[in-house]
Amino acid sequence: MIAEFGLAALWFAAALAFLQLLAGALALTGRGEGLGAVIRPVAVVQGVLALVAFGALLTLFAETDLSVKLVAENSHSAKPMLYKIAGAWGNHEGSMLLWVTVMGLAGGFVALVEKRLPEPTMQATLAGQAFVSLGFYAFLLFASNPFDRLSPVPAEGNGLNPLLQDPGLAFHPPTLYLGYVGLSIAFSFAIGALVTREVGPAFARAMRPWVLGAWIFLTLGITAGSYWAYYELGWGGWWFWDPVENASLMPWLAATALLHSAGVLAARNALRAWTVMLGVVAFSMSMVGTFLVRSGILTSVHAFAVDPKRGTFILALLAIYIGGALTLFAIRAATVTEGERFAVTSRESALVFNNVMLTGSLGIILMGTLYPLVTEAFGEKVSVGPPYFNPVTAIFVVPMLIVLAIGPLLRWRRDNVKRIAPMLAIPAVLAVLALGAAIVLAPGRVLPIIGLALAPAIAAASVLPLRGRKLRQVKLPLWGMVLAHLGVAMALFGMASDSAFTTEKLVAVRVGDVTPVGPWSIRVAAVEPIAGPNWTALEAEMQASYEGSAPVVLRPQARTFWAPPQNTAESALHTRWNGQLYTVLGDQAADGRWQLRLWWKPFVPMIWLGGVLIALGGLLALLGRVASDVRRLVVRDRIAFRRERQGR
Amino acid sequence: MRRLGLIIALIVGALALGPLAFAPARADDAMPPAPYAYRQLDDPKLEEKAQRLMETIRCLTCQSQSIADSDASLAGDMRSQIRQRIAAGEEPEAIRAWLVERYGDYITYTPRVTSLTWPLFAAPLLILLVAGLLLRKRFVRRRLMDGEGL
Numbered sequence: 102m103i104a105e106f107g108l109a110a111l112w113f114a115a116a117l118a119f120l121q122l123l124a125g126a127l128a129l130t131g132r133g134e135g136l137g138a139v140i141r142p143v144a145v146v147q148g149v150l151a152l153v154a155f156g157a158l159l160t161l162f163a164e165t166d167l168s169v170k171l172v173a174e175n176s177h178s179a180k181p182m183l184y185k186i187a188g189a190w191g192n193h194e195g196s197m198l199l200w201v202t203v204m205g206l207a208g209g210f211v212a213l214v215e216k217r218l219p220e221p222t223m224q225a226t227l228a229g230q231a232f233v234s235l236g237f238y239a240f241l242l243f244a245s246n247p248f249d250r251l252s253p254v255p256a257e258g259n260g261l262n263p264l265l266q267d268p269g270l271a272f273h274p275p276t277l278y279l280g281y282v283g284l285s286i287a288f289s290f291a292i293g294a295l296v297t298r299e300v301g302p303a304f305a306r307a308m309r310p311w312v313l314g315a316w317i318f319l320t321l322g323i324t325a326g327s328y329w330a331y332y333e334l335g336w337g338g339w340w341f342w343d344p345v346e347n348a349s350l351m352p353w354l355a356a357t358a359l360l361h362s363a364g365v366l367a368a369r370n371a372l373r374a375w376t377v378m379l380g381v382v383a384f385s386m387s388m389v390g391t392f393l394v395r396s397g398i399l400t401s402v403h404a405f406a407v408d409p410k411r412g413t414f415i416l417a418l419l420a421i422y423i424g425g426a427l428t429l430f431a432i433r434a435a436t437v438t439e440g441e442r443f444a445v446t447s448r449e450s451a452l453v454f455n456n457v458m459l460t461g462s463l464g465i466i467l468m469g470t471l472y473p474l475v476t477e478a479f480g481e482k483v484s485v486g487p488p489y490f491n492p493v494t495a496i497f498v499v500p501m502l503i504v505l506a507i508g509p510l511l512r513w514r515r516d517n518v519k520r521i522a523p524m525l526a527i528p529a530v531l532a533v534l535a536l537g538a539a540i541v542l543a544p545g546r547v548l549p550i551i552g553l554a555l556a557p558a559i560a561a562a563s564v565l566p567l568r569g570r571k572l573r574q575v576k577l578p579l580w581g582m583v584l585a586h587l588g589v590a591m592a593l594f595g596m597a598s599d600s601a602f603t604t605e606k607l608v609a610v611r612v613g614d615v616t617p618v619g620p621w622s623i624r625v626a627a628v629e630p631i632a633g634p635n636w637t638a639l640e641a642e643m644q645a646s647y648e649g650s651a652p653v654v655l656r657p658q659a660r661t662f663w664a665p666p667q668n669t670a671e672s673a674l675h676t677r678w679n680g681q682l683y684t685v686l687g688d689q690a691a692d693g694r695w696q697l698r699l700w701w702k703p704f705v706p707m708i709w710l711g712g713v714l715i716a717l718g719g720l721l722a723l724l725g726r727v728a729s730d731v732r733r734l735v736v737r738d739r740i741a742f743r744r745e746r747q748g749r
Numbered sequence: 750m751r752r753l754g755l756i757i758a759l760i761v762g763a764l765a766l767g768p769l770a771f772a773p774a775r776a777d778d779a780m781p782p783a784p785y786a787y788r789q790l791d792d793p794k795l796e797e798k799a800q801r802l803m804e805t806i807r808c809l810t811c812q813s814q815s816i817a818d819s820d821a822s823l824a825g826d827m828r829s830q831i832r833q834r835i836a837a838g839e840e841p842e843a844i845r846a847w848l849v850e851r852y853g854d855y856i857t858y859t860p861r862v863t864s865l866t867w868p869l870f871a872a873p874l875l876i877l878l879v880a881g882l883l884l885r886k887r888f889v890r891r892r893l894m895d896g897e898g899l
Contacts, residue, residue, distance in 0.1 A: 457884060481865055483854045484807045487858055609787070702768075
């Protein structure tokens with residue numbers, strides 16, 4: 102019953118999305134005067150119905166209703182409740198349903214609260230949102246129905262991949278999806294503004310909170326995903342340039358660029374066409390990312406061919422949305438009037454430079470991710486991996502980081518280099534000192550040396566915008582920028598430090614043996630069997646002592662899951678202020694010795710702390726913007742109220 | 750599945766490498782991992798050399814992991830191979846060439862410049878050129894300017 106109920110809700114939601122699109126189109130072309138008023142309520146109800154459908158799917162997973170195909174294929178009655186529920190979005194159909202649900206809710210929210218833009222622009226925006234949703238509804242209903250029944254009903258489900266049975270990963274996909282969907286709202290705003298030729302500061306201000314919100318979630322999602330890969334895969338790697346990772350990085354790069362150019366548009370009424378273009382690109386990257394990951398095409402062209410129906414559907418949707426948006430942009434870009442002008446040495450120019458560099462790195466990563474597909478189509482398989490991506494993206498990122506340090510010190514419109522030169526003395530000196538130290542400590546490793554040299558300088562430069570200000574009077578968005586840039590410096594330092602200074606130790610030991618790794622000495626005290634809800638494991642007790650101090654205990658496990666059967670290594674980590682000790686228990690050799698993998702990674706947690714700091718900066722900026730929007734709204738209401746009373 | 754992979758890998762390894770691979774291995778039923786799969790070279794310089802190479806060799810049975818990041822038995826065998834060859838004094842690029850010859854270009858994360866892959870290397874230059882031209886167009890005219898058309 103619940104499955105059919107969910108499916109019905111999904112059909113109704115799709116029908117309402119169609120109505121929303123139709124009403125918007127008619128109202129905008131002047132053929133349906135009264136219809137314009139329908140759009141907002143329809144958008145709200147559509148969102149609620151999508152939520153109902155998703156709620157039905159959650160219920161099915163919570164109850165482990167094995168008569169539903171999706172549940173049987175991805176769940177198991179013996180799974181902990183958290184992973185039963187997370188299993189609802191840990192698969193293709195469920196994640197697509199989650200996507201439309203969040204998109205519907207976000208659209209409904211916009212319909213409820215956004216009152217700043219001219220009504221036709223809002224109608225166009227919501228119609229655009231409905232148009233995007235409709236594609237996803239069609240994809241769900243025709244090519245990936247999450248509510249399909251299964252007959253005969255199996256006695257037990259297949260279970261969820263044990264690697265995914267981890268709290269971090271339970272919330273990783275929803276976080277990314279919130280980001281993607283936020284960008285879909287930005288996209289709809291861009292379409293609405295293009296259709297009604299209202300590209301200006303008001304559009305940028307309406308769009309900005311959504312871009313900020315999306316960007317915060319993407320930042321958190323990427324950070325969490327990277328940390329998950331780091332501790333769960335058991336080899337201490339935190340970024341693999343895997344197509345799936347690139348699929349989340351590309352929208353982030355576009356969103357970062359969009360965020361900054363929307364800022365310019367809101368504050369200075371410049372970069373109009375560029376902002377709209379980035380709005381289109383950012384969401385296009387979200388779709389390309391999700392769809393390519395979900396279709397399986399990235400692992401291999403053959404995985405794609407296994408299910409051609411889904412694949413063709415996906416390609417058609419991508420072509421319609423991206424192609425359509427770019428066509429609209431091409432038609433309307435010429436009519437977007439020129440924005441405000443600015444000088445070469447100005448904050449706008451610095452932001453333009455960084456936007457170009459971000460977009461350049463995005464282009465290269467897109468190319469590197471898709472290129473193996475191209476060569477495979479020509480019958481030759483090649484791999485494009487870290488040795489390609491690291492140096493090539495550095496070409497774009499390194500100049501960008503330098504400008505990131507300088508840009509915030511520049512004034513809007515026109516500035517002069519002599520004014521800011523003295524301020525940059527401290528970061529410059531730091532960079533030279535750090536460069537010298539890095540060359541001595543990590544000889545011959547070019548990229549880590551550049552990172553180690555730049556990080557302290559960027560950190561110092563990122564707090565410079567606060568100089569000479571009363572800290573209590575500094576507005577939230579400025580704090581946000583300072584924190585986010587500081588986070589960039591921190592993450593950069595962690596990355597460079599990890600590749601420059603990590604110590605690795607692979608050993609086979611007997612219980613009681615002591616192994617040194619970096620400043621640590623590690624003694625294996627015991628190896629014992631242990632059982633969990635759906636796994637058994639061998640757990641080692643390791644006593645790790647840092648430079649002879651009192652030992653801390655780490656308990657890495659080698660787990661064996663039985664549904665589905667799979668072995669995983671659960672690493673155990675110990676974090677200090679100056680780094681992380683990483684321990685993994687491997688197999689037992691024939692002679693009874695245990696394989697251990699041990700790493701001492703100086704300052705590696707700064708990668709993810711930096712990521713969190715970046716997101717926190719975004720949050721402060723968002724709070725600041727929303728608060729001032731609310732204030733403006735309250736003032737406007739009061740003025741309107743007074744006028745009304747005086748009128749009487 | 751894992752054991753099967755190991756067996757296949759060992760057979761492939763045996764055929765390919767003959768005495769070199771099997772000199773230290775014993776014909777024992779438990780099929781222990783190759784000798785240097787989970788063991789580092791004693792000389793840290795050589796180990797680092799091996800490590801740097803291993804980080805750029807793709808694990809063929811994993812999804813987007815290098816052999817330096819994988820528990821797969823094939824990855825373990827390759828690590829062992831690479832460490833032994835490095836210890837024997839072979840140059841990393843020679844080992845890479847040997848692997849490419851055996852497994853094809855797919856095995857190396859460092860794409861070579863070929864008639865098929867040159868756009869991969871031309872693209873960054875092209876993007877830089879376009880970006881440079883765009884920025885120049887705006888920035889060389891030392892007048893006030895707009896940001897449109899970028």
